[in-house]
Each structure stands twice: as C-alpha cells, then as structure tokens.
Amino acid sequence: MKLPKLPVYGPSLWGLGGSLLLLGGVAPWIPVFPLIILVNLLIFAALAYSLNLITGLTGYVNFGHVVFMAVGAYSLGYSVETLRWHPLGGVALGALTALVVSLGIGAVTLRFRGVYFAIASLVTPLAGLNIVLVLPALDDGQGIVLNPAFEPLSWFYTIWIIIAAEVGLTYWITHGRLGYGIRAIKSDEDAAKSLGVNAPHLKLFLFALSGLFAGAAGGVYAWTTSGVFPYAAFDLTFSLLMLAMIVIGGMGTLLGPMIGAVIVNLLSRFFLAIFIGTQFIIIGLVVIVIALFIPEGIVGTLRKYVPELRRILE
Amino acid sequence: MSPTLEASGIHKYFGGVKAVQGVSLTLGGGRIVGLIGPNGSGKSTLLNVLAGVEKPTKGTVTVDGRRVDRWPAHRMVGLGIAKTHQIPKPFLAMTGRENVAVAMMYGRRREAEPAAALEESLRILALVGLEGRADTPASNLSVQQRKRLEFARALATGASLLLLDEIFAGLSPEELRDAISLFTRVQKELGFGALVVEHVMQAVMTLSDHVVVIEEGRKIAEGSPKEVVENPAVIEAYLGTEATDAAP
Amino acid sequence: MLRLDGIHAGYDGTQVLRDVTLTAEEGAMTVLIGPNGAGKSTTLKVVNGLVRPTRGHVVFRGDDITRMPAHARPDKGIAACPEGRRLFPLLTTEGNLRLGAYTKRARSSADETLAYVYELFPRLRERARVKAGRLSGGEQQMVGIGRALMSKPSILVLDEPSLGLAPKLVSEIFVKIRKLREAGLTVLMVEQNAYAALRIADFGYVMQNGHVVKSGPPAELLDLEDLRKTYFAIP
Numbered sequence: 001m002k003l004p005k006l007p008v009y010g011p012s013l014w015g016l017g018g019s020l021l022l023l024g025g026v027a028p029w030i031p032v033f034p035l036i037i038l039v040n041l042l043i044f045a046a047l048a049y050s051l052n053l054i055t056g057l058t059g060y061v062n063f064g065h066v067v068f069m070a071v072g073a074y075s076l077g078y079s080v081e082t083l084r085w086h087p088l089g090g091v092a093l094g095a096l097t098a099l100v101v102s103l104g105i106g107a108v109t110l111r112f113r114g115v116y117f118a119i120a121s122l123v124t125p126l127a128g129l130n131i132v133l134v135l136p137a138l139d140d141g142q143g144i145v146l147n148p149a150f151e152p153l154s155w156f157y158t159i160w161i162i163i164a165a166e167v168g169l170t171y172w173i174t175h176g177r178l179g180y181g182i183r184a185i186k187s188d189e190d191a192a193k194s195l196g197v198n199a200p201h202l203k204l205f206l207f208a209l210s211g212l213f214a215g216a217a218g219g220v221y222a223w224t225t226s227g228v229f230p231y232a233a234f235d236l237t238f239s240l241l242m243l244a245m246i247v248i249g250g251m252g253t254l255l256g257p258m259i260g261a262v263i264v265n266l267l268s269r270f271f272l273a274i275f276i277g278t279q280f281i282i283i284g285l286v287v288i289v290i291a292l293f294i295p296e297g298i299v300g301t302l303r304k305y306v307p308e309l310r311r312i313l314e
Numbered sequence: 315m316s317p318t319l320e321a322s323g324i325h326k327y328f329g330g331v332k333a334v335q336g337v338s339l340t341l342g343g344g345r346i347v348g349l350i351g352p353n354g355s356g357k358s359t360l361l362n363v364l365a366g367v368e369k370p371t372k373g374t375v376t377v378d379g380r381r382v383d384r385w386p387a388h389r390m391v392g393l394g395i396a397k398t399h400q401i402p403k404p405f406l407a408m409t410g411r412e413n414v415a416v417a418m419m420y421g422r423r424r425e426a427e428p429a430a431a432l433e434e435s436l437r438i439l440a441l442v443g444l445e446g447r448a449d450t451p452a453s454n455l456s457v458q459q460r461k462r463l464e465f466a467r468a469l470a471t472g473a474s475l476l477l478l479d480e481i482f483a484g485l486s487p488e489e490l491r492d493a494i495s496l497f498t499r500v501q502k503e504l505g506f507g508a509l510v511v512e513h514v515m516q517a518v519m520t521l522s523d524h525v526v527v528i529e530e531g532r533k534i535a536e537g538s539p540k541e542v543v544e545n546p547a548v549i550e551a552y553l554g555t556e557a558t559d560a561a562p
Numbered sequence: 563m564l565r566l567d568g569i570h571a572g573y574d575g576t577q578v579l580r581d582v583t584l585t586a587e588e589g590a591m592t593v594l595i596g597p598n599g600a601g602k603s604t605t606l607k608v609v610n611g612l613v614r615p616t617r618g619h620v621v622f623r624g625d626d627i628t629r630m631p632a633h634a635r636p637d638k639g640i641a642a643c644p645e646g647r648r649l650f651p652l653l654t655t656e657g658n659l660r661l662g663a664y665t666k667r668a669r670s671s672a673d674e675t676l677a678y679v680y681e682l683f684p685r686l687r688e689r690a691r692v693k694a695g696r697l698s699g700g701e702q703q704m705v706g707i708g709r710a711l712m713s714k715p716s717i718l719v720l721d722e723p724s725l726g727l728a729p730k731l732v733s734e735i736f737v738k739i740r741k742l743r744e745a746g747l748t749v750l751m752v753e754q755n756a757y758a759a760l761r762i763a764d765f766g767y768v769m770q771n772g773h774v775v776k777s778g779p780p781a782e783l784l785d786l787e788d789l790r791k792t793y794f795a796i797p
Contacts, residue, residue: 177419177426184405184416191403194365195471196391196420352599352754354725457576483599484576487771513599514797543794552597552793553786554724554755 011312012254013171020164027156035152037222042159042264048245048257049166050213054206055243056251057174059186060117061111063239064124066213067105068098070233072218074132077144077228082137087148091158091219099208106207109199113189122236127238129234130261143229146222159220166213170254178202187251237280239270244287250297254314261297316392316507318342318376318473319364325372326531333359336373337474337532341475342507348522348539349434349511352551356531357511358400358479364389365397366511391421400480404452404461410437410463412450414470421471435470441467441500458466458489462496469504475509482517494520519543527551563588563748564609564640564717569618571608576673578604579615580772591740591749593759595783596769597793602752603645605769606721609750609795610642611635623716637665641715645722649704651695655686662712673713682738685787700731707739713741718742720751724758736762758794760784768792 009017023038030038072094074113079090111122133141173179184192185199193199214296222228241264264283271279294301303310319341326334333552339366341347349357362368364375366387375383377393387397400524405413414435439445442462447455455463461481466494468476482493494517501508501521512518518525519539527535527542529551535542542548564586571579571781573652578601586592594602606786607613608620611632620628630638641662649658663672680687683704689697691755694705710718723739724732730741732755740762742748753759760780768776768783771790776783783789 137401175428177431180412180416180419180428180431183408184420187405187407188403190367191399191405191419193386193388194367194391194397194399194418195417195467196388196396196422197416198388198420200386353722370690437585457574484572486577486580513597515597515793519795542789549790551784552754553789554753554757554759 009171010175010254010314012314013167016166016167016255016258020160024157024160027160032152035156037269039152039155039159039224041261042156043217043224044164044241044265045258045261046159046162046166046220046247047214047242048249048261049163049170049241050210050217051214052205052210052252052257053166053170053173053248054210056246056253056256057182057186057206058203059251060203060207061075061104061243062207062210063118063236064105064121064123065210065214065242066234066236066239067124067128067236068102068214068219069218069221070125070128070132071098071101072215073113073222073228073233074138074144075215076219076222077146078138080146080148080223081144082215083228086221087154087219088158091216091223094219094222095212095216096235098109098218099212101215102208103204106204106211110203110207125239126236129230132234134228141230144179144227146226146228148223148226155220155224158223159217162216167254169209174252174254191311240284244283246297247287248290248297248301250299250301253297253299253303256297256299260303316343316505319395319475320376321360321364321373322376323373324370324375326356326361326363326368327371327553333531334363334370335418337531337533338373338526339526339533339536341509344474344505344507345523346508346510346521348518349509349528349541350513350515350518350525351528351534351545354530355528357528360528361397361477361509362480365395367397373428378416378547385532390421391473393469394422394472395477396421396468396471396475397477398464398468398479398481400483402457402464404455404460404463407451409449409451410439410444410455410466411539413452413463414438414466417467417470418472421473424467424473433520441469441503442496458485458493469500469506474506474526476506478508478510478513480514482512482514485514490514492517493517497521509542563623565619565621565749566608567619567621569608569615569620571604571613571615571618573604573613577616578772579608582618582769582772582774584767584774584777586748586750587765588742588748589746590764591743591751591762594750594752594764595720595754595756595759595761595766596771596775597795598754599771600769601772602754602769603721604772606642606719606750609719610644616687636713636715637667639714639716641710641713641717642719643706643710643721643723645725647702649694649697649702649709650704650745652693652797653700654691654693655697655705656690658672659686659708659712662709663714665713674736675712675714677738679711682711682741683708687740693709699726700728700735703727703735704738705733707735707742711742715747717748717750722752722754724753724767732758750781756789757784 055062073077075094075097076090079085079093080087105124109117112120181197181202184197188201245260245264246257248263249256267282268279271282296304303313321339324334326339332346334354363370366385370383374381406443411432415431418431418434439448441463444462485493522539525539525542527548535545566582566584569579569582589795595600619626686704731776736758760783763780766780766783767774
C-alpha cells in the first residue's frame with residue numbers, strides 16, 4: 001500500500017515547528033523560574049506574530065496594536081473576576097472580543113494609507129484607555145486584581161497553542177494565493193486593486209486575525225500577571241516594543257517575529273536589571289541601527305545577501 | 315464574450331473643477347475606441363471613472379445592462395474590464411512572472427494554485443515578448459518593458475475590455491512601431507475590445523475603429539479616425555481658431 | 563541670445579527630447595508649437611533648469627548654462643512664467659508681483675518695475691490687494707507674466723499662456739505679450755494654440771515626438787494642412 005505523498009513544507013517551518021514540539025514535550029520538566037521566563041518570552045513572540053500579520057505582511061504600521069492586547073487582558077480579568085470563569089475561557093473571550101474590536105477599528109482605519117493609517121492607529125489605545133476609565137462595569141478604571149492559581153505549565157501550553165496556530169497560519173497565508181495578493185498590496189495597492197485583488201477585504205482579514213491573536217496573548221498575559229490595570233494595559237510603549245520585535249527580526253517573515261521577540265525580551269531583561277527605562281533606550285538604538293543599515297531585519301537581510309539561505313530561511 | 319460597457323451622461327467634479335461634463339460613450343464587442351483631446355481635457359479622469367477607480371459625480375455606467383458606477387476597480391475586473399496605468403506600476407520586488415501570476419490569481423480566472431499561475435504566466439509574457447525577462451525582478455525592467463508588463467498583466471486578468479491609459483507614450487519612433495504591431499498582433503489573437511486614451515496620434519489613428527474627441531470635459535466629436543481629423547471643431551481644439559486676432 | 567544644441571532629455575528613464583536644436587534670437591519672439599507630448603514643455607524646463615539634459619548644451623549669451631541650477635537662472639536674466647501660472651494663492655496680487663523681484667539685482671528697482679507692470683496691465687493695479695487665488699484666469703495669467711517681468715529679465719520664457727483662457731482673453735494677453743516684444747524684450751513661448759502664437763511670432767519651431775520637424779517665419783508655418791498633418795500624425 002502506497003502512503004500518500006507528504007506535502008513539502010519549508011525548512012523554516014520544520015525547524016520552528018520542531019522546536020516548538022520539542023519545547024512542548026520537555027515543558028513539564030523545566031524548572032519553574034526558567035519556565036516563567038519562557039512563558040513571558042512566548043507571550044512576546046505571540047504578540048510579535050500577531051502584529052506581523054498586519055504590519056509585517058502589508059506594511060500598514062499599526063501603532064495601536066496594544067489595544068487588542070488590552071482588550072484581551074480586560075476580557076480575561078472581567079471573566080475570571082466577575083463571571084468566575086476558568087482562565088482558559090477568559091483567554092478565548094479575550095480573543096473573541098479583540099476580534100470584534102479589530103473588525104470595528106479596521107473597517108474605519110484601513111481606509112487610510114501610510115502615515116494617516118499610522119496616526120489613526122495611534123489614537124485607538126488612547127480612546128480605549130479613556131473608555132475603560134469610565135466604565136462602571138470595570139470599576140471606573142480601578143483595575144482588576146486576580147487571584148488565580150499559580151499554574152505556569154497551563155500558561156505555557158496555552159500560549160504554546162496560540163503560537164503554533166499563528167506560525168501555521170502565517171505559513172499557510174504567505175504560501176498560498178493569498179500570499180501573492182498580500183505582497184501585491186504591500187508593493188502597490190492601487191495596481192493590486194486594478195488586477196482584481198480585493199484589497200479592503202484582505203486587509204481587514206489580516207487585521208482581524210492580528211487582533212484575534214493579540215487578544216488571546218493579552219489574555220494570557222493578564223493571567224500570568226494576575227492583574228489588569230488601565231494605564232499599563234493600554235501602554236503605547238508596548239506597541240512600540242512589538243514593532244521593534246518585528247523590525248529587528250524581519251517584517252513579514254516566518255522566523256522574524258520569534259527572533260525579534262527573543263532579542264527584545266533578552267535586552268529588556270538585561271537592561272531592566274541595570275536601570276529601569278534603559279531597555280527602551282537600547283532597544284530604540286537597535287531599531288535605529290536596523291532601520292539604517294539592514295531595514296529588512298535580520299531574517300530579511302540574510303535572505304537578501306546570502307542567496308543560499310533563501311531556500312532555508314523565511 | 316466581450317461585455318458592453320455603456321457610459322451615460324458622466325460628470326465628474328473635483329470640488330469646483332469640472333473635469334468631465336456630460337460624456338456618453340459605448341464600448342465593447344472587440345472594438346478599439348480611441349479617446350483623444352488636448353491637454354487637461356479630462357480623458358484620464360473619464361477612464362478612471364469607467365474603470366471604477368473614481369465614482370462619477372453624476373451619470374451612470376452599465377455593463378451589459380447592469381449598473382456598475384459605484385463598483386470598485388477590483389470588482390470591475392470580475393466583469394472582464396481591466397485598466398492599465400499611465401505610469402506603469404509593476405510590483406517591483408516581484409519577478410515578471412509573479413506580476414502576471416497575481417493577475418491570473420485575482421482576475422477573472424481566479425487561479426487557486428500559485429504554481430499553475432506561475433506556469434501559465436510564461437505564456438502571456440511570451441505574447442508580449444517578455445519571456446526572456448520572466449524571472450527578473452520588475453525593478454530591473456526598462457520603461458518600455460514595464461509598459462509591456464503592465465499590458466501583459468491586464469491581459470492576464472482575462473479581461474475582454476481593456477482601458478489603456480497612454481500606453482504608447484514616451485516611446486522612440488522605432489519603439490512605437492514595435493508597440494503598435496505588437497498590439498495589433500495580440501488583439502487579433504485574443505480579440506479583446508479596448509478604450510485607448512492617447513496623445514500619440516500615430517497609435518490612435520492606426521489602431522482605432524472609432525475615435526472620440528474630448529475638450530474641457532465635453533465630447534466635441536466622434537467618428538472614424540479620418541472623419542475626426544477633418545472635423546473643424548477638432549482642428550480648432552488642437553490648433554486654435556483661425557479667427558483669433560492677435561494683430562498688434 | 564539663447565541656443566539649445568542637440569538636447570537629449572527625459573524623466574526617469576523615458577526619453578522625451580531627441581536632439582533638439584533651436585535658437586531664440588535677441589529681441590525676437592520665438593514660439594514653439596506642436597502636438598501634445600511633443601516635448602515643448604520639457605524643452606522649456608531644460609531652459610529653466612528644472613530638467614537636466616543628458617546630452618547637448620544650453621547656451622545663454624555665450625555662456626554655457628547647461629549645468630546651472632534652476633534658482634540661479636533668474637539672476638542671469640532668464641525669467642519663467644510656468645504652465646498654469648503657479649501663483650501663490652494666499653499672497654495678494656502685489657505680493658506675488660513683488661516676490662518676482664527676489665534677486666538682488668531686481669530688488670533695488672522693484673518699485674520702478676512694478677509701476678511698469680501696472681502700466682502694462684492696468685487691471686492688476688485695481689486688483690493689487692486681492693489674494694491671487696481669487697483672481698480670474700486672465701488676471702492670473704497677467705500676474706504670472708508680471709511676476710516674471712519683475713526680475714528684470716533679458717528673456718521671458720512662457721509656457722502655454724493661453725491655457726484655460728477664453729479666446730477673447732487669449733487675444734488680449736497675446737497683444738500685451740507682443741507689446742513686450744516691441745519694447746525690446748526677447749520672448750520664448752510654448753503654445754498649443756498654434757494660430758494665436760504664430761500670429762504674434764517672429765520665428766517658429768514645430769515639434770513632434772521630441773524633435774524639431776520644421777522651423778521658419780510664421781508665414782511659412784501657417785499652413786493649415788501641414789499643421790494638421792503634424793498634429794494628427796497623418797502621413
């Protein structure tokens with residue numbers, strides 16, 4: 001009996017997927033402290049992958065991405081604290097609410113191009129913050145304090161599933177027909193439309209997905225930090241951090257967000273220990289250097305200048 | 315089959331500027347219609363309205379009886395109507411083949427498999443003489459080659475009615491001759507209809523079955539190429555009035 | 563006074579001018595006519611320094627100014643009135659005019675020149691305090707020419723002054739332009755309105771496809787059949 005031919009997936013996908021599987025396999029044996037760090041790193045990565053879906057792929061720079069994370073965090077906070085749900089339910093709710101919010105925001109802001117979109121997106125976290133501050137259901141912005149059980153392994157597997165989904169989805173989107181439509185939009189949106197690419201739909205689709213995953217990751221984040229506070233949740237610098245991750249790693253690539261997340265996370269930890277705030281200076285400098293000298297990011301630049309790696313690295 | 319596009323009483327205003335004022339015309343059936351007029355007469359604006367890039371301020375556009383004046387450009391492609399740009403807009407980071415493949419995947423044919431689209435693209439590129447550059451990034455193509463790529467992409471959408479915005483502009487006399495014969499050859503083979511907006515008279519006069527002349531947003535004449543260039547109103551529009559008395 | 567020698571020029575890889583050679587004699591009105599896309603405006607842009615030719619020379623009063631930047635040319639004596647006028651809409655008529663006397667050379671005699679411009683175009687004196695954006699097309703064209711005159715040019719370069727103007731206004735403006743020529747000013751003018759232009763010209767060039775195809779005194783060029791054939795590419 002002949003086995004059906006396995007579809008050929010790229011080495012990057014195998015590499016990433018394999019590493020994730022490995023990680024998932026050994027997780028129960030990882031000591032608590034490194035596990036927590038790992039979880040934090042994976043949350044960063046999940047957020048980077050979600051932003052990659054819109055900004056990395058289409059070039060629409062979303063400064064307001066933190067909004068989805070905040071929505072996810074608040075959904076988890078509300079559902080666990082007030083509705084007494086299990087945190088997993090909270091994460092799912094976070095994803096769903098963020099999805100709805102992203103559809104609403106995207107329907108309006110995606111009509112703008114370039115700088116105007118970026119500015120419009122900048123406004124959304126501010127709006128979100130002010131709405132939350134006056135909602136009675138959320139204690140008028142007092143914040144939500146949770147008392148969940150300390151379950152790093154659950155946190156791990158939840159974010160693990162989210163990342164796996166994101167990686168798989170990113171691969172699938174970029175390799176099929178959609179990948180061409182997206183690249184066309186990124187290259188020249190008007191020309192793309194004149195060839196039949198339904199740019200408004202495609203952009204909204206990606207924007208919604210980015211919101212969905214950022215919401216889920218935000219929910220997990222709230223779960224791990226046992227609390228949601230308005231000014232922290234809607235912090236614009238977090239958006240910038242996420243942008244830094246994909247710029248450093250390589251926008252629109254499969255490995256970029258992970259690499260970027262690792263670098264940013266490590267830099268954050270290291271410099272945070274030296275003096276709070278310095279991590280932003282350092283990360284900012286790194287981004288400037290990248291933008292000036294290797295704008296395609298680490299993965300993008302390697303692909304550009306080392307042709308042999310193009311088949312492997314994506 | 316080639317759709318019939320009917321534009322009726324098209325007006326397009328940009329604030330106080332009346333770019334198009336009450337133009338009607340019919341396209342379709344494999345006919346080549348030339349659209350000419352002096353500088354600033356509104357030709358490109360009219361073409362953009364027909365392509366769905368702009369919405370008319372007044373008037374209707376119908377395709378086979380169906381009203382499409384509010385339709386966006388990508389939807390018009392589904393009806394078999396595609397436009398090219400005055401200044402070619404290739405996807406610079408993609409190869410010639412990939413550029414055409416996008417058109418195959420999102421045009422009328424909606425090819426679902428990128429591999430199949432990339433394969434088929436070679437055939438279209440060969441039609442316009444670009445098969446040798448199929449795997450070069452579009453950024454490395456000359457202006458003339460980019461124009462051909464633009465043409466190939468429009469063809470690849472499966473369009474049977476092409477709206478061509480000054481595709482013969484900026485060519486040397488030899489390049490122009492080649493471009494005209496290429497167009498004739500391809501049109502004969504594929505049988506599409508077209509609206510050719512042009513300044514380059516050689517091209518319009520040689521290729522058009524019918525010519526429409528626009529001045530200051532209004533249609534001032536139409537007919538066969540020969541009729542149109544003998545029409546006093548057209549001559550006046552281009553050359554100025556004999557009666558203009560500027561004697562000191 | 564001004565000579566273009568074997569000029570090849572274009573934009574972004576598209577070649578527009580192919581071996582253009584022409585001369586604008588001192589004290590004469592030279593016009594450049596031809597169909598759209600022939601390269602008339604591009605030729606003027608080469609004269610004004612907005613387009614750098616890839617081959618050939620621009621010689622003004624014996625000096626090779628091919629590589630001279632655009633902003634240095636008014637001081638040399640080349641004044642331009644661009645296509646569509648390009649006035650500063652928020653400035654008044656007088657504001658626009660005075661701005662024409664930007665160079666040091668012109669600034670010292672600005673009041674004098676302004677008086678001359680108002681004498682040439684009395685209507686502008688009436689509308690001196692009106693914001694340029696509110697002027698009629700004809701008035702704007704007058705301001706455009708006036709502004710160029712304020713720099714005390716040796717040669718006035720006009721790009722399609724009849725654009726957007728009603729025929730009666732066109733005659734009016736052209737009468738004034740002719741007056742300037744009679745006062746001794748050298749004029750180089752591009753026009754789509756071939757007839758109106760040839761009627762006030764001393765010498766004309768016909769362009770087609772980036773090349774000069776015919777030249778001569780207006781009488782020789784004012785052949786309707788010939789012009790028709792050039793404009794409509796009838797073989």
